[in-house]
Amino acid sequence: MNAFALAPLVLGLPILGVLFNGFVGRRFVEADRSVGEKWSGWAASIMALSAFVIVVLLFFSLQANGHHAEIVPMMDWISIPSANFHIPWAMQIDTLSVTMMLVVTGVGSLIHIYAIGYMHGDPNFSRFFTYLNLFLFFMLILVSGNNYLMLFVGWEGVGLCSFLLIGFWFDRTNEKGEAMNANAARKAFVANRVGDLAMILAMSLTFWTFGTLTFSPVFDSAVEMFHSGEMVHFGAFSASLGGVLTAITALFLVGATGKSAQIPLFVWLPDAMAGPTPVSALIHAATMVTSGIYLIVRSNVLFEIVRESHALVFGVISSPDLVALIGALTAVYAGLIAFTQFDIKKVLAYSTVSQLGFMIAAVGMGAYVAGMFHLITHAFFKALLFMGSGSVIHGMEHGHHHIAHKHGHGHDDHHDHFDPQDMRTMGGLRHHMPTTFWTYLVGSLALAGIVPLAGFWSKDEILAHASANSGGINTVVYALLTVAAFCTAFYMARQVKMVFFGAPRHKAAEHAHESPRTMTVPLVILAILAIGGGLLNFPNFGAEAAHGEETAVVEDTHATEAEADDHAAESDSHAATEADDHAAETDTHAAEGASGGINLALEHWLEHSIASFHLTEEGVVHMPHTPTSLQVPVAAISSVLAIIAIAVAYFVVYGSRPKTADERDPLQATPIWWMAVLPLNTLYMDYLIPAFNRLAEWAAHTLDWAFWHDFVHDNIIRNIFVGFANFASNVLDAQGVDGIVNGSGSVTRWLANQIRRSQTGYARNYALSVFLGTVVLLAYFLFMAR
Amino acid sequence: MTVPVEWYVALSAILFSIGALGVLMRRNAIIIFMSVELMLNAANLLFVAFSRYLGNLDGQVLVFFVITVAAAEVAVGLALIVVIFRTKQSINIDEINLMKG
Numbered sequence: 001m002n003a004f005a006l007a008p009l010v011l012g013l014p015i016l017g018v019l020f021n022g023f024v025g026r027r028f029v030e031a032d033r034s035v036g037e038k039w040s041g042w043a044a045s046i047m048a049l050s051a052f053v054i055v056v057l058l059f060f061s062l063q064a065n066g067h068h069a070e071i072v073p074m075m076d077w078i079s080i081p082s083a084n085f086h087i088p089w090a091m092q093i094d095t096l097s098v099t100m101m102l103v104v105t106g107v108g109s110l111i112h113i114y115a116i117g118y119m120h121g122d123p124n125f126s127r128f129f130t131y132l133n134l135f136l137f138f139m140l141i142l143v144s145g146n147n148y149l150m151l152f153v154g155w156e157g158v159g160l161c162s163f164l165l166i167g168f169w170f171d172r173t174n175e176k177g178e179a180m181n182a183n184a185a186r187k188a189f190v191a192n193r194v195g196d197l198a199m200i201l202a203m204s205l206t207f208w209t210f211g212t213l214t215f216s217p218v219f220d221s222a223v224e225m226f227h228s229g230e231m232v233h234f235g236a237f238s239a240s241l242g243g244v245l246t247a248i249t250a251l252f253l254v255g256a257t258g259k260s261a262q263i264p265l266f267v268w269l270p271d272a273m274a275g276p277t278p279v280s281a282l283i284h285a286a287t288m289v290t291s292g293i294y295l296i297v298r299s300n301v302l303f304e305i306v307r308e309s310h311a312l313v314f315g316v317i318s319s320p321d322l323v324a325l326i327g328a329l330t331a332v333y334a335g336l337i338a339f340t341q342f343d344i345k346k347v348l349a350y351s352t353v354s355q356l357g358f359m360i361a362a363v364g365m366g367a368y369v370a371g372m373f374h375l376i377t378h379a380f381f382k383a384l385l386f387m388g389s390g391s392v393i394h395g396m397e398h399g400h401h402h403i404a405h406k407h408g409h410g411h412d413d414h415h416d417h418f419d420p421q422d423m424r425t426m427g428g429l430r431h432h433m434p435t436t437f438w439t440y441l442v443g444s445l446a447l448a449g450i451v452p453l454a455g456f457w458s459k460d461e462i463l464a465h466a467s468a469n470s471g472g473i474n475t476v477v478y479a480l481l482t483v484a485a486f487c488t489a490f491y492m493a494r495q496v497k498m499v500f501f502g503a504p505r506h507k508a509a510e511h512a513h514e515s516p517r518t519m520t521v522p523l524v525i526l527a528i529l530a531i532g533g534g535l536l537n538f539p540n541f542g543a544e545a546a547h548g549e550e551t552a553v554v555e556d557t558h559a560t561e562a563e564a565d566d567h568a569a570e571s572d573s574h575a576a577t578e579a580d581d582h583a584a585e586t587d588t589h590a591a592e593g594a595s596g597g598i599n600l601a602l603e604h605w606l607e608h609s610i611a612s613f614h615l616t617e618e619g620v621v622h623m624p625h626t627p628t629s630l631q632v633p634v635a636a637i638s639s640v641l642a643i644i645a646i647a648v649a650y651f652v653v654y655g656s657r658p659k660t661a662d663e664r665d666p667l668q669a670t671p672i673w674w675m676a677v678l679p680l681n682t683l684y685m686d687y688l689i690p691a692f693n694r695l696a697e698w699a700a701h702t703l704d705w706a707f708w709h710d711f712v713h714d715n716i717i718r719n720i721f722v723g724f725a726n727f728a729s730n731v732l733d734a735q736g737v738d739g740i741v742n743g744s745g746s747v748t749r750w751l752a753n754q755i756r757r758s759q760t761g762y763a764r765n766y767a768l769s770v771f772l773g774t775v776v777l778l779a780y781f782l783f784m785a786r
Numbered sequence: 787m788t789v790p791v792e793w794y795v796a797l798s799a800i801l802f803s804i805g806a807l808g809v810l811m812r813r814n815a816i817i818i819f820m821s822v823e824l825m826l827n828a829a830n831l832l833f834v835a836f837s838r839y840l841g842n843l844d845g846q847v848l849v850f851f852v853i854t855v856a857a858a859e860v861a862v863g864l865a866l867i868v869v870i871f872r873t874k875q876s877i878n879i880d881e882i883n884l885m886k887g
Contacts, residue, residue, distance in 0.1 A: 761883030763818075764810050771806060 002064070003057035007072040007091050010051050010058075010101065011140055017047035017133035025126030037125050041116035044129035048112045048136055052105035059098050067608035069094035069216075071146055078149075087213060092146035096609035099372060099602075100143035100294055103379045107286045108136050110522040114387050115278035117518035118394060128168060128276065135161035139287050143294055147214040148203050151295065155199060155259065158288045163189040165283060166275040184271035191268035195258015202251035208234060209244050219301040226305050242309030245302050249319040252299060253326065256292025262330045262360055266353045273345040277390030280345060285352045285386050286379035293356070293375055296323065296363040300610050307366065307624075321473040324364030328480035331357030335487030339494070340673055342665075343421045344389045347495050351447065352382055354484055358462055361477050366624030367465035368610045369537065369603045374462060376602075377454035377533040381446040384526035388440035389421075391519050392499060395433050395512035396420035402511040418508060423498040424661045425506035432512045435520045437500050439527040444496050446530040448489035449642045454533030456639070459485060461537065463638055464631035469624050482638060489642035493649035498658070505661040537602035540629040600628055794835035801828035815867050815877040819860070826856050 020043050029036035062070070070093040078087040091097075112132060119128050138161060142154025167185030174180045203213060209232050210218045222245065231238040256262065261269035272284050283289070296303060307320045317325065334353035341347045355378050362371035397420045419425065430437040446453035449460070463485070466478035504510045514520065603626075653666050667673045801824055808821025830849045837845030871877050 759886060761886030763879050763882065764813075767809050771810065 003054065003061040004070045004072055004093055006054050007058060007070075007093055007144070008074055010054050010105070010144065011091075011137060013047045013051045013054070014133045014137040014140065017044045018130055018137065020044075020047075021126045021130040021133065025129065029125050033121075037116070037120060040126040040129055041112070041119070044133050045109060045112035045116065047133055048105060048109040051136065051140070052102070052109050055098060055101040055105050058093055059102065062093065062095060062098055067095055067605070069609065084211065085207075087147055087149050089150065090146045091144040092215060093144070094609045095605050096294075096297060096372070097144050099376070099606065100290075101140060103290075103376055104136065104139050104143065104287050107379050107383050107526075108139075108282055110525055111278050111282040111286075111383060111387065114281075114390070114519050114522040115276070117516045118278050118390055119276065120516075124168070128165075131161055131164045131168070132278070132282070135165065135283060135288070139291075142291055146216075147212075148206060148218075149213050151298070152199055152203060155255075155291060156196065158283070158291065159189065159192045159196065159259070162192070162272070162283050162288055165279040166272045168276055168279065169274075181274040184268075184274040188268040188272050191265050192258045194265055195255040198251040198254035198258070202248050202255065205244065205248050205251070209248070215298065222301060222305055226309065240309070240311065242306060242311030245306045245309070246311040246313055246319050249299065249303050249306050250313050250322065252295055252302075253319060253323050256295055256323075256360065257326065258292075259295075260289050260292030260356045260360060261353045262292070262326050262357060263333065266330060266334065269353055270346050270349040273343070273349045277345065277386055277393060280349070281383045281386035281390070284349065285382040289352065289356055290359065290375045290379070293359045293363055293371055296360070297368045297372060297610065300363075300366075300368050303363075304366065317473070320364050320366065322364070324361045324473055324477045327357045327360030327362070327364055328477040328484070329357070330354065331361060331484035332480045332487065333357075335484045335491065336672070336675060338487065338491040339667055340665075342423050343419075344392060344423050344426070344495065344499060345386070345421055347423075347491055348382070348385050348389055351385075351488065351491065352378075354488060355382065355447070357484065358459065358481060361481060362462040362465065365465055365469065365474055365477060367462055367626045369606050370458065370461040370465050370626050372606060373537045373602055374458035376536060377446070377458040377530070380526055380533050381443040381453075381455055381530040384439060384443040384523060384530050385447065387519070387523055387526065388436050388443060391433065391436040391515040391523065392426065392429060392440075392512075393420045394515050394519070395429065395436070396426065396508050398513060399508035399511035403507050418506075420508070422661075423495065424658060424663075426499045426504070426509050427502045427506075427658075428500070428504040429509060429512055430500040432509075433514045435514060435523060439520075439523040440500065441496060442527040442530050444492040446533075448492045448646060449485055449638055450489075450646075451635075451639060452531075452534060454530050454536075456635075457534030457537065457539070460631070460635050460638060461539065461626060464539075464634045465624070465626040467631065467634050468627045482641065485638050486641045486645045489645035490649045493646040494654055497650055497654045502656075503659075505658065535601075538599045539627075540599050603628070791835055791839040794831060798828045798832040798835070801825075801831065813879050815870070815879050818879065819863055819867070823856060823860070826852060 021040055025036075025040040025043070027036075028039045062068075071090050072093060073088055073090040075089045076086070077089040078085065080086075112129070115128065115132065119125055122128065135158060138154045138157025140154070142151055142158060145151045145154060163185045166188050167182045170179065170182040170185065172179070172181050206218060207213050210221050212218060212221075222241070225232070225241050230241065232241055232244045254265075258265045269284060269289065273280055275284070303320045303323070306318060311318065313319050313322055331354045334350045334357060338347050338350035338354065341350060355374070359371045359374050359378070362368075362374060400418050400420060442453065446455040449456045463478065463481055466474050466481060470478065657663060657666055665673075805821045805823075805825030805828060808824065809818050812818055812821065830852055833845035833849045833852070837843060837849075867877055870882060874881060
């Protein structure tokens with residue numbers, strides 16, 4: 001079976017949905033609300049679902065194909081033969097892109113269906129689904145393109161859709177009359193622009209270095225150049241490959257910090273919660289924000305070469321280590337900020353930032369599979385949590401409407417600035433919204449990393465990798481991530497406690513009710529995925545002996561070396577049988593199938609895309625190796641910490657609190673609050689941003705305006721120009737050109753004046769000249785013409 | 787006694803010179819006209835003189851042509867002078883200087 005020819009449909013179907021909803025959806029909705037909404041919403045959802053089905057077919061085709069990356073060309077895009085510059089519009093169907101596409105279309109479909117219920121009654125119902133499908137289209141371009149430029153098209157496209165969807169309710173204002181949603185959209189767009197600039201620079205540098213932007217040639221020539229120790233020549237000067245790749249990867253990192261909301265560009269993501277909740281679930285939790293991780297995983301060859309070449313960013317830290325460090329710092333910092341939030345969606349937003357930090361840290365350490373694993377499980381449970389929170393908000397809004405109606409239509413002052421997202425007004429919702437509660441609980445526990453839910457396995461794999469490859473930055477990363485895991489469990493327990501337990505603290509919470517089926521069914525499906533997602537990459541238990549030659553080295557601190565050796569041996573056989581790749585792979589598969597069943601399925605699946613490669617004469621250099629078995633000490637520490645965090649949050653800190661909506665949060669009296677708030681509000685908002693503004697102002701006014709414009713422009717450029725222009729105008733033109741023209745005129749006039757005198761008008765003068773002429777002629781004939 | 791041809795030539799030259807000077811110096815259009823006739827007839831005289839001297843009739847034939855052309859010229863010229871007189875009330879040639887540059 002081969003479904004690769006269907007691949008373009010994955011992009012075509014969402015565009016079909018965009019066209020439908022963009023051009024006729026609105027008519028349907030306006031003609032008949034209830035029927036029109038079904039048409040509009042389901043058309044979009046069916047496009048997403050059909051795309052999902054095709055991706056599943058691609059998945060099976062890849063399996064039938066021996067996991068060979070398949071390039072599906074669609075058209076020539078940019079072709080400049082003289083510069084040898086060819087960018088095809090082609091899809092790369094390999095295990096990595098199919099994984100991403102499965103997540104995007106799978107979770108995306110569920111969120112589409114959920115949104116039918118959530119957006120019910122919105123005046124711009126079909127516009128919402130237009131944007132949602134457009135987002136799917138761009139996201140699929142991002143993950144399926146076979147070159148960096150296509151990736152960038154998707155990258156910008158999802159940024160655009162993010163802007164459009166955050167600002168979906170752009171006409172809403174807060175009490176002060178500020179257009180918060182539109183501002184949040186702009187903020188996201190601008191923050192992403194910073195990262196996008198880095199992306200453009202990175203791509204330019206990539207093209208300059210390798211002469212192409214297509215993935216596999218870039219990676220192949222990078223490996224080849226590393227192998228031969230060739231310098232990279234940029235016209236007159238040259239640089240070492242490690243240095244150039246460090247610049248490229250560091251710029252990729254900046255791009256990823258923008259799109260994946262890492263320090264220092266994460267500030268847009270919490271504000272992005274202004275958008276409708278399905279958007280938060282789809283774009284700002286499950287898919288778009290993971291594109292930074294996808295980018296790094298896709299560029300793993302470049303990152304590994306940098307790791308191998310020991311080139312440093314500014315002589316301080318190598319770029320993969322920088323990636324890991326930034327991820328880990330973000331994980332902790334965002335986890336701390338999540339303590340201090342009262343908005344149900346803001347908690348989840350900071351949680352997303354924190355979890356993205358986990359993934360970035362993982363890919364930075366070289367645990368690409370672990371990062372992707374966490375990406376997938378996170379997509380499940382964070383989409384679940386966001387949709388659950390949407391369901392809660394929906395319920396609270398309905399409860400509030402209920403009260404407003406009960407109080408009669410007479411007075412309008414029931415606008416007590418009720419915020420349906422404020423957790424302090426909730427409480428006790430588990431009785432009113434049972435489905436939402438149970439699914440939300442599953443999602444929270446999965447996020448907190450409780451055995452045996454999905455989050456435990458993926459988070460544990462990252463922690464295991466950090467501890468197994470200890471030394472250098474990884475130890476720091478391990479410590480930071482452990483703290484972040486504790487924070488995660490704490491803020492989720494705090495949130496669940498405040499939202500679902502205790503007594504209702506507002507009348508709206510008393511009258512909240514369960515959401516419609518279109519909303520709860522996706523919740524249940526995602527809850528099942530959040531429970532079982534760990535099976536995707538289930539580790540081996542006990543010793544690694546299950547893996548054949550691998551010895552039992554769990555306690556051994558040198559386990560990694562042994563594993564690396566083992567892996568090297570394994571991949572030597574890979575290299576030896578490169579010509580007969582198929583056979584080798586099926587062999588490995590057979591062996592693993594015999595030993596592990598479904599264990600490490602994701603790792604075996606992805607290793608076809610995240611390949612090892614030849615770097616040195618000695619042979620293949622491997623990715624840093626992730627332990628394939630469950631690391632009991634690591635798992636125990638993180639589990640115990642998570643349970644402690646939950647217990648502390650549930651029983652100690654928030655035991656019987658808060659009782660009323662305006663009670664102070666117990667944490668507000670502790671230093672933790674200030675630790676979390678100080679850096680964000682004080683350092684970031686009060687010092688960093690004003691400092692940046694002052695710098696920008698200085699740059700704009702003094703450097704740019706006063707110096708560049710006023711001094712350089714006026715005195716140098718303008719004066720030289722004006723001087724030359726004056727010379728040209730007054731001297732060259734007025735005297736030279738005009739002189740020639742006027743001079744010829746006046747000479748003619750002078751000559752004419754002289755000649756004019758001969759024309760006296762007296763007939764006798766003419767007669768005289770005729771006479772004289774005759775005399776002259778006669779004289780000539782008489783004396784000369786003889 | 788025959789008059790030698792040199793005398794005719796001299797007479798013709800004198801007549802032509804008088805005519806030419808008349809054309810150049812006089813202001814009355816009629817007199818200028820008469821001077822022109824004088825020059826023509828000086829030429830005619832020379833034609834006839836040389837015709838006889840050479841025993842060839844060509845010159846005499848040519849004289850007829852000259853007389854015919856002169857008659858036509860006089861007809862046209864006098865008509866012009868009449869018209870000019872009617873418009874300008876004068877035939878002073880110095881007043882007819884429209885061609886002055």
